[in-house]
Amino acid sequence: KAGVTQTPRYLIKTRGQQVTLSCSPISGHRSVSWYQQTPGQGLQFLFEYFSETQRNKGNFPGRFSGRQFSNSRSEMNVSTLELGDSALYLCASRSAGGAYNEQFFGPGTRLTVL
Amino acid sequence: AQKVTQAQTEISVVEKEDVTLDCVYETRDTTYYLFWYKQPPSGELVFLIRRNSFDEQNEISGRYSWNFQKSTSSFNFTITASQVVDSAVYFCALSGETSGSRLTFGEGTQLTVNP
Numbered sequence: 001k002a003g004v005t006q007t008p009r010y011l012i013k014t015r016g017q018q019v020t021l022s023c024s025p026i027s028g029h030r031s032v033s034w035y036q037q038t039p040g041q042g043l044q045f046l047f048e049y050f051s052e053t054q055r056n057k058g059n060f061p062g063r064f065s066g067r068q069f070s071n072s073r074s075e076m077n078v079s080t081l082e083l084g085d086s087a088l089y090l091c092a093s094r095s096a097g098g099a100y101n102e103q104f105f106g107p108g109t110r111l112t113v114l
Numbered sequence: 115a116q117k118v119t120q121a122q123t124e125i126s127v128v129e130k131e132d133v134t135l136d137c138v139y140e141t142r143d144t145t146y147y148l149f150w151y152k153q154p155p156s157g158e159l160v161f162l163i164r165r166n167s168f169d170e171q172n173e174i175s176g177r178y179s180w181n182f183q184k185s186t187s188s189f190n191f192t193i194t195a196s197q198v199v200d201s202a203v204y205f206c207a208l209s210g211e212t213s214g215s216r217l218t219f220g221e222g223t224q225l226t227v228n229p
Contacts, residue, residue: 031215033215033216033217035217042219042220042221042222043205043207043217043219043222044219045216045217045218048214048215048216055214055215056213056214056215056216058216088157090157090158090159092159094215100147100164100166100209100215101164101215102149102161102164103161103215103217104161105151105158105159105160105161106158107156107157107158108157108158110157
């Protein structure tokens with residue numbers, strides 16, 4: 001099975017712009033979660049989508065949003081970018097068998113905001 | 115609130131040494147799950163193990179072993195006969211009844227295995 005894929009792998013944006021990141025989960029996985037990783041804050045949960053519905057949300061401002069499509073692919077959008085949004089954004093998928101099933105992560109999208 | 119603490123920020127060992135990575139957690143959930151992930155320089159988090167709160171049996175997988183002790187809220191990870199390829203950042207994580215599938219990660223431990 002192919003793993004979780006994320007595109008693009010690298011992005012450079014300027015403050016005030018918006019960005020959309022994409023994640024394709026492992027085939028058959030219906031849950032997709034997003035995490036932000038920064039040197040200062042570590043790994044932080046953004047949100048989770050399951051069957052096109054947001055199931056869980058972390059403590060991030062409304063500038064961070066996401067959605068999931070019927071094929072389970074997910075996108076994450078950040079509007080009005082700030083310098084502090086520079087981070088590695090990781091997507092994870094898990095099978096639907098249980099909320100505590102292991103999550104499998106993609107390679108991440110490294111976003112740099114100038 | 116849930117919390118995971120990995121007090122060791124960096125560990126450096128010489129190849130073939132054994133090394134233990136510490137993880138201490140806090141949760142009020144009765145049912146919870148603990149995880150270990152490895153993050154090599156490529157950035158991808160690689161799943162290593164999942165353990166639920168009702169199973170305190172230690173586990174061994176090749177050179178890896180895990181010691182789960184509810185009495186001390188710890189879930190430590192030992193690599194036996196370390197190899198250079200083990201060099202990575204290792205994260206301990208927790209999820210539970212109140213958080214669903216949301217993972218709470220520790221700060222991570224950077225392990226460097228020198229030849």
